[in-house]
Amino acid sequence: MDWDRAASHIEELIRRTPADYAEVRLEESEVTAFRFRGPTLESVQENASFGGAIRVLAGRGWGFASFNSLEELEDRLERASALAALASERRTRPVDLAPVPRVRDRFVPEIAEDPRDVPLEEKIRRFSDYNRRMLESSGEIASSQVAYGDRKARLLFVNSEGSCIDQTKLDIQGALVAIATRGSDTQMGSAYFGSSSDYGVTRGLEEEIDEAVRTATALLDAPGVPGGRYTVIAAPPMAGVFAHEAFGHLSEADDLMDNERMREMMKLGRRFGPAHLNIFDTGDTPGSRGFLRYDDEGVAAGRADLIREGVLVGRLHSRQSAATMGEAPTGSARALDYRHAPICRMRNTQIGPGEASTEDLFEGVKRGLYVVSPYGGQTDDEMFTFMAGKAYLVEDGRATQLVRDVTLTGNVFHTLANIDRIGREVGRHESPGGCGKGEQSPLPVGHWSPHIRIQNVTVGGGAG
Amino acid sequence: MNRWHDEGERIIDALVARGLQGEVYCLGSEREPVRFEDNELKMMESSTRTGFGLRLFEEGRIGFAAATGGGSADLVEKARAVARFGSAADYELPGPNEYPEVDTFDPRIEKLAAGDMLETGQRLVDDILAFEPDAQVGATVSRSVGTVRILNTRGLDLLHSGTGHGVGCQATVVGEEGLLHTGEFAGGHHMVEDVEGILDSVLWQLEAASRIAEMPDGTYPVLFAPTSLGDVLRPFLACADGDAVSRGISPWRDRMGEDLVDPRFSLIDDGLLPEGASTAPWDDEGTPSQRTPILEEGTLRNYLLDLKSAARLGRCPTGNGFRGGSGAAPSISSSNLVVEAGDTPLEDMVRSMDDGLLVLSLMGAWGANPYGGRVSGNVNLGFRVSRGEILGRVKDCMIYVDVFEGLKDRLVALSRERERRHSTLFPHVLLEGVSISAGG
Numbered sequence: 001m002d003w004d005r006a007a008s009h010i011e012e013l014i015r016r017t018p019a020d021y022a023e024v025r026l027e028e029s030e031v032t033a034f035r036f037r038g039p040t041l042e043s044v045q046e047n048a049s050f051g052g053a054i055r056v057l058a059g060r061g062w063g064f065a066s067f068n069s070l071e072e073l074e075d076r077l078e079r080a081s082a083l084a085a086l087a088s089e090r091r092t093r094p095v096d097l098a099p100v101p102r103v104r105d106r107f108v109p110e111i112a113e114d115p116r117d118v119p120l121e122e123k124i125r126r127f128s129d130y131n132r133r134m135l136e137s138s139g140e141i142a143s144s145q146v147a148y149g150d151r152k153a154r155l156l157f158v159n160s161e162g163s164c165i166d167q168t169k170l171d172i173q174g175a176l177v178a179i180a181t182r183g184s185d186t187q188m189g190s191a192y193f194g195s196s197s198d199y200g201v202t203r204g205l206e207e208e209i210d211e212a213v214r215t216a217t218a219l220l221d222a223p224g225v226p227g228g229r230y231t232v233i234a235a236p237p238m239a240g241v242f243a244h245e246a247f248g249h250l251s252e253a254d255d256l257m258d259n260e261r262m263r264e265m266m267k268l269g270r271r272f273g274p275a276h277l278n279i280f281d282t283g284d285t286p287g288s289r290g291f292l293r294y295d296d297e298g299v300a301a302g303r304a305d306l307i308r309e310g311v312l313v314g315r316l317h318s319r320q321s322a323a324t325m326g327e328a329p330t331g332s333a334r335a336l337d338y339r340h341a342p343i344c345r346m347r348n349t350q351i352g353p354g355e356a357s358t359e360d361l362f363e364g365v366k367r368g369l370y371v372v373s374p375y376g377g378q379t380d381d382e383m384f385t386f387m388a389g390k391a392y393l394v395e396d397g398r399a400t401q402l403v404r405d406v407t408l409t410g411n412v413f414h415t416l417a418n419i420d421r422i423g424r425e426v427g428r429h430e431s432p433g434g435c436g437k438g439e440q441s442p443l444p445v446g447h448w449s450p451h452i453r454i455q456n457v458t459v460g461g462g463a464g
Numbered sequence: 465m466n467r468w469h470d471e472g473e474r475i476i477d478a479l480v481a482r483g484l485q486g487e488v489y490c491l492g493s494e495r496e497p498v499r500f501e502d503n504e505l506k507m508m509e510s511s512t513r514t515g516f517g518l519r520l521f522e523e524g525r526i527g528f529a530a531a532t533g534g535g536s537a538d539l540v541e542k543a544r545a546v547a548r549f550g551s552a553a554d555y556e557l558p559g560p561n562e563y564p565e566v567d568t569f570d571p572r573i574e575k576l577a578a579g580d581m582l583e584t585g586q587r588l589v590d591d592i593l594a595f596e597p598d599a600q601v602g603a604t605v606s607r608s609v610g611t612v613r614i615l616n617t618r619g620l621d622l623l624h625s626g627t628g629h630g631v632g633c634q635a636t637v638v639g640e641e642g643l644l645h646t647g648e649f650a651g652g653h654h655m656v657e658d659v660e661g662i663l664d665s666v667l668w669q670l671e672a673a674s675r676i677a678e679m680p681d682g683t684y685p686v687l688f689a690p691t692s693l694g695d696v697l698r699p700f701l702a703c704a705d706g707d708a709v710s711r712g713i714s715p716w717r718d719r720m721g722e723d724l725v726d727p728r729f730s731l732i733d734d735g736l737l738p739e740g741a742s743t744a745p746w747d748d749e750g751t752p753s754q755r756t757p758i759l760e761e762g763t764l765r766n767y768l769l770d771l772k773s774a775a776r777l778g779r780c781p782t783g784n785g786f787r788g789g790s791g792a793a794p795s796i797s798s799s800n801l802v803v804e805a806g807d808t809p810l811e812d813m814v815r816s817m818d819d820g821l822l823v824l825s826l827m828g829a830w831g832a833n834p835y836g837g838r839v840s841g842n843v844n845l846g847f848r849v850s851r852g853e854i855l856g857r858v859k860d861c862m863i864y865v866d867v868f869e870g871l872k873d874r875l876v877a878l879s880r881e882r883e884r885r886h887s888t889l890f891p892h893v894l895l896e897g898v899s900i901s902a903g904g
Contacts, residue, residue: 031791034549038711043793044550045528046542062507068514068533076512083508086578090505090586124549143713184715186835224838227681227864227901258502259600261638339511378828382643383860385828385842407828407840409862411642460840460862460901 001028001050003156003166006070010158013074019081021057021097022160025296026050026070027338029153030116034124036131036146041124051338056080060094061087064341093258096323100299106166107293110286112198115150115172123148126202127174130209134178137213140220142181147432148174150199153337163298170196171289171444173432176209180216187222187404189215190373190389194430196291196444201430215390215402222402225393225459231368232408232457233361236427238371238388240447242454243279243351244435245377245384246412247272248447251281251306251314252332252344252437253321255381262381263325265413270312273416278352279307281316283331289430290348290446294331297342301331307416316344336440346435348446354422361421361453368394369459371406374431385409407460415454423451468492468514469613469623471536475518476615478540485521486543487557487616489748490514491790495628497606498581500589503599508578515790518543521557525550530791555775559618563745563752564736568653573607573627576655581605584659588633591663596637596670603633614750622750628741631656635666637673642859644673645825645844651886652741669824669845675856677848679902685820685876686863686898687813687849690883690890693803695829695839696867700731702834704758704766705796706773706784715835719764725871727762728878730804734889735783740800742887749785749794756782762872770796800887806878813877813894815852821900822847822854823863837868861902870895 006026014022031047053066054077063084065076115123131146150172157165175192191208195201234242249255256262283292283301292301297319305314317325318333321344333342362370370392377386391406392399410418426448434442469490479486492514499506517530520543527547529539585603592601608628615621632649646669650656688696708714716724735753737743746752749771757765769777770785773796785794814822821843829841842862848855871893879892 037707041549041551043526043528044546045530045793046546047530047791048542049530049532049791051532061505064507064509066509066511068512070533072512076510079510083510083578086582087505087508090582093504120546121549143711179713181713181715186713186715186833188833227862227899258504259638261598262600265638339513341507341509375833376828380643380645380827380844383827383842383844385862387828405833405836405838405840407862407864409828409842409860411860413642458860458862458901460842460864460899 007156007158007164007166011164013077014158014160017056017077017081017160019056019058019084019160023055024052024158025338026052026156027153029151031149031151032115032120033149036127036144038143039135041128044124053338053341054080055341056084057095058084059088060091061085062095063087066339095320097319098322098329100319100329102162103294103298104164108168109170109197109291109293111170113200114170115199116152118199130176130205133206134176134209134213137210138217140180140182140217141178141213143179145177145179157294157296157298159298165294165298167294172199172201173289175432176205176212178213178216180220182220185220187216187219188389189213189219192432194289194432195287196289197287218402219404222404224405225369225403227460229456230459231365232454233365233368233370233394234452234454235372236449236451237429237431238374239351239449239452240349240429241374241377241386242452243449244346244349244445244447245379245386246410246415247279247306248281248346248349249379250381250412251316253315253317253325254344256315257321257324266312266315268312268314271310272307272312273310273419275309276354276422277307277310277416277419279350280305280352281346281349283347285348285446288348288446288448289444290346292331292347295333295342296335297333299329299331299333301347304330304332316346318342318344334443336443340440343437343440345437345443346445348448350426350447351422351449351452353424353426353450356421356423358423358451361423361451362394362397365394365397369406370394370399371408379412382412383409384412409458409460415457418455419452420455421453426450469611471516472613472615475516475536475539476617479520479617485557485617487519487614489517489787489790490613491610493608493610495606495608496578497604498578498585500585500601500603503589503593503601505582517787517790517793519793520544520547521553522547524553526553528793532791555771557616557618558620558750558771560620561752566736566743566745566753568626568743570627570629570654572655573629574609576607581607584631588659588663592633592635592666595667596635599635599637599670601633601635604630606630616750620750622746624745626653626744628653629655631659631662633662633666635670637670641676644857646670646673649886652739653743654739672847672854673845673857677856677858679821679848679858679861679900681900681902683897683899685817685894685896686865687817687820687822688893688895689822689824690885690888690892692823692826693890693893694888695826695841696893697731697801699834699837699839699867700758701798704768706767706769706777707796709767710773710776713835716764722764723762724764725759725762726875728806729759729762729871729875730757731759732757732802733768733782733784733798733800734802735799737800737802737889739884740887742799747783747785748787751781751783751785753783753799768796768798770794800889802889803891805880805882805891807880808877810879810881810892813879813892814849817849818851820849821858821863822849826863837866838864839867840864861900864899864901865895870898
């Protein structure tokens with residue numbers, strides 16, 4: 001496809017629409033993915049995808065149409081415009097868009113090693129070696145799951161305000177899971193990687209893999225923990241998921257803008273945590289899976305401070321939520337791909353570093369949990385849960401015993417206040433998969449964090 | 465006239481010309497959702513899709529390539545390039561077969577106007593707000609029409625169209641006690657007739673949750689509503705997955721025919737379930753759909769199998785090879801899930817509970833190692849039941865249950881009534897001795 005010609009054709013087309021605002025996104029992507037299950041290379045695939053989306057604002061109404069063929073462009077623009085007109089008749093609240101600078105740019109991120117230049121054979125060989133290493137490491141490793149994926153996309157964004165952005169995005173991610181069985185017990189340990197700039201992150205994973213094997217086999221002998229309330233020390237990968245689930249989602253302003261009570265609860269200036277707590281979200285972390293130059297409304301994706309010194313100072317905005325709440329856009333309007341309209345999302349959510357050393361974190365903990373790696377998490381904007389893939393019991397200030405099946409839960413509005421220690425060093429953890437919101441999942445995000453300690457966390461458990 | 469899926473024929477012709485085996489999955493669809501958020505219409509959408517997925521067998525190896533829109537021209541060459549490194553071709557594609565008749569096309573949905581869907585959504589929003597003016601109400605009404613064509617080099621050429629209609633709504637109340645999330649949905653291949661039922665369900669949830677009840681730590685009987693049963697069943701489906709069985713990681717790998725749970729419990733994967741949202745004449749590999757009992761009166765009877773796992777285990781495929789769209793290679797998934805009803809009226813089950821919990825939805829219960837059978841989650845919407853009466857909503861607590869042990873030794877009753885929702889048909893299930901930890 002000739003991108004420049006497509007861009008000028010689209011600019012011409014939307015100049016003629018009577019809509020108050022219109023934007024067109026085109027996306028061309030290439031994906032390579034493969035998966036080992038046990039010793040077998042289970043699937044290998046190459047996907048090529050082309051698609052586009054149109055969003056039209058007419059009066060008070062939004063219309064959206066997506067498509068797979070450029071030939072459909074004019075028809076789909078008509079459909080989106082008709083839907084917008086229908087929507088406008090129905091809505092009572094106006095739709096305003098915060099003003100943003102007009103951007104005309106072509107952006108290609110700096111790529112250290114491009115996976116698209118690496119022959120498939122070489123990629124498969126590397127992961128086949130890793131897979132063999134796992135499977136041959138211990139008699140109790142019954143199987144494995146190894147997944148690799150890379151995706152490179154070129155995106156064109158054109159809007160009726162004169163912005164035109166041609167942006168390239170790269171995403172590399174995967175996981176290596178060791179599966180141990182004994183009798184009817186099956187346990188897992190995992191290693192993973194992610195990047196937006198460097199295939200090199202797939203090199204030198206031997207140590208992580210060996211640790212995954214040790215975890216899976218050791219979990220066969222690990223007991224559960226009794227349910228109850230614990231002091232929890234979270235390692236960076238886990239603390240990152242915690243920041244994402246326990247606070248990040250609540251900062252997404254499209255869920256707040258038309259909800260008076262939530263706006264009241266999320267008033268800027270409200271204290272959420274202790275004075276040493278800082279949380280921010282930024283697209284400006286090259287290399288992270290949450291790296292983003294421009295969001296899907298053509299807004300530069302810079303840093304947004306969410307909590308500064310324990311106090312709520314900002315949130316994640318689209319142009320509409322920013323205008324509705326009288327705040328500034330943050331470049332947080334993201335669409336999973338051309339099939340979806342942009343909504344407020346995180347990029348790389350981070351807890352700022354504190355002053356605690358590792359000893360400080362464990363100091364004085366009579367009975368607690370050290371949660372090391374995440375399995376996943378979820379929130380409903382008030383309660384959150386997150387699951388540990390690997391956790392230790394902490395007794396008298398020392399991590400003593402590996403335990404299994406640790407699920408933690410808490411209330412967003414109370415738990416942040418219980419963070420009493422924050423480590424000095426930020427872990428730049430990148431994990432595969434991504435974030436889900438509504439129908440849009442998995443969106444690449446990052447969550448970098450230091451160690452944190454949280455008092456009084458509820459843990460589900462039946463043992464003991 | 466050329467149809468979009470004629471492209472599939474050209475791809476098969478190209479394979480045959482090169483003397484290759486393979487299969488093309490062609491998917492075309494149109495979907496129009498109308499979304500309400502925060503008591504207002506949010507956006508009206510329309511999407512059209514065409515896509516092709518090619519699975520190719522060459523020199524004993526398999527390659528998969530996919531494309532959307534016009535990108536299918538070099539699909540064969542792409543798949544061949546991948547097949548050089550692909551997995552071993554240790555199974556065969558199916559030839560033509562006998563297929564069941566299923567009713568998955570509703571012409572009313574094809575003609576459904578955006579304006580009508582708008583009215584349905586607006587009515588739900590208005591009626592909930594009339595009942596609870598403090599609620600933030602959202603609703604989604606959608607219609608879809610999709611066509612799938614599967615062709616392979618063994619002479620298979622299957623064409624099937626289906627419609628879809630979905631109606632759902634959520635109401636959130638922000639109160640002094642925090643957030644209350646309620647919701648209900650219905651959907652399938654036919655027009656959702658009972659919009660009133662969706663509304664009634666949400667209003668019941670709002671009403672029942674207007675009081676708050678404490679729940680001290682301990683073990684209690686827990687009544688799992690059909691909406692939360694999916695979390696309870698997740699470990700069972702993971703263990704019945706033919707792929708996990710063939711790889712030796714499923715704890716059920718050598719337990720076929722054994723009594724695993726209470727004889728009152730039967731779990732069936734039913735690809736033919738009338739009104740089931742996943743009902744189709746065949747799966748995404750062209751295997752005829754069927755009804756497959758997984759647990760029959762407590763006994764393990766079948767695993768869920770796609771072509772590959774069936775070949776590895778020396779069994780017949782059960783029609784459980786599904787794809788998440790044209791871009792994904794097939795893998796094992798359940799179709800419609802059915803749990804057989806018990807003989808206790810639901811009302812009697814609630815009345816029999818001296819002190820326990822009714823769970824409508826859990827949060828985060830999907831996130832643990834499924835093979836262990838331990839299900840742990842935050843109670844997103846649940847009610848304390850005391851002396852047979854619903855006392856009030858329970859917040860900020862977690863439940864923890866070993867569902868293998870629970871359904872074996874601690875099953876109290878299954879309700880006589882069942883609820884049909886999307887691709888499930890489930891009763892209420894009462895287990896005793898479930899551990900609950902309350903929040904601080």
